[in-house]
Amino acid sequence: MRQALGLNFEPKYWRGLALNLKTNLFYSGAEELGHVEMIATMIARLLDDAPINEQEKAAEDPVIGSIMGRMNPHHAIISGIGAMPENSTGVPWNAGYIVASGNMLADFRANLNAESQGRLQVARLYEITDDPGVKDMLSFLLARDTMHQNQWIAAIKELEEKRGTTVPSTVPSDWEATDFSYSLMNFSEGEESKKGSWASGKTPDGNGEFDYVKHGGKQELKPAPSYVHGTPPLDE
Numbered sequence: 738m739r740q741a742l743g744l745n746f747e748p749k750y751w752r753g754l755a756l757n758l759k760t761n762l763f764y765s766g767a768e769e770l771g772h773v774e775m776i777a778t779m780i781a782r783l784l785d786d787a788p789i790n791e792q793e794k795a796a797e798d799p800v801i802g803s804i805m806g807r808m809n810p811h812h813a814i815i816s817g818i819g820a821m822p823e824n825s826t827g828v829p830w831n832a833g834y835i836v837a838s839g840n841m842l843a844d845f846r847a848n849l850n851a852e853s854q855g856r857l858q859v860a861r862l863y864e865i866t867d868d869p870g871v872k873d874m875l876s877f878l879l880a881r882d883t884m885h886q887n888q889w890i891a892a893i894k895e896l897e898e899k900r901g902t903t904v905p906s907t908v909p910s911d912w913e914a915t916d917f918s919y920s921l922m923n924f925s926e927g928e929e930s931k932k933g934s935w936a937s938g939k940t941p942d943g944n945g946e947f948d949y950v951k952h953g954g955k956q957e958l959k960p961a962p963s964y965v966h967g968t969p970p971l972d973e
């Protein structure tokens with residue numbers, strides 16, 4: 738749902754930008770709506786005329802059993818057992834899940850994350866079912882999310898090459914305290930975080946070198962005023 742609707746909203750905010758990148762989004766949004774329909778259809782077919790012995794067998798799994806033992810009355814009374822825009826625990830989907838910032842690169846990265854989470858969840862479903870028909874359908878979704886991850890990776894790369902890797906690319910350098918732009922600040926015990934491509938060498942934006950800073954120090958704030966009745970200072 739997030740991808741289906743998000744991909745239709747995102748391009749509306751990218752004003753005056755390349756048409757091929759925008760239509761790419763509308764096409765994918767339509768496909769994602771198709772995936773919602775496929776999943777709703779799959780669930781309906783699984784539930785239609787499900788033999789009682791299969792239901793009993795499924796209920797032996799503690800997770801499935803806990804769900805089957807407490808059917809959501811809302812589902813029967815309000816939707817007549819149709820698909821509802823809710824998650825599996827009954828929390829309604831809402832427009833707050835849509836990411837559409839007006840910045841293409843920021844949105845593309847959100848899309849890549851959504852496709853990664855989506856493929857991860859499909860893989861987990863694949864793991865827990867032994868129904869060959871369901872596995873067959875899930876294997877199609879795995880393939881499409883492979884495509885969609887690659888699609889966003891390619892689009893991100895194309896934009897990064899044109900506009901740089903840091904979002905937004907339009908911030909004047911005199912706004913930024915550039916002394917801190919490429920420092921990995923370690924706030925943990927030990928220095929394990931020093932061992933990594935994020936702590937030394939050239940930065941991905943090509944504009945600097947990572948450095949590693951051991952940070953620390955005490956917070957220096959006066960106690961809150963007495964009228965807020967916080968915890969009075971403790972002697973240490």
Ligand SMILES: [Fe+2]
Nearest residue numbers: 852881882885
């Ligand atoms: Fe997808």
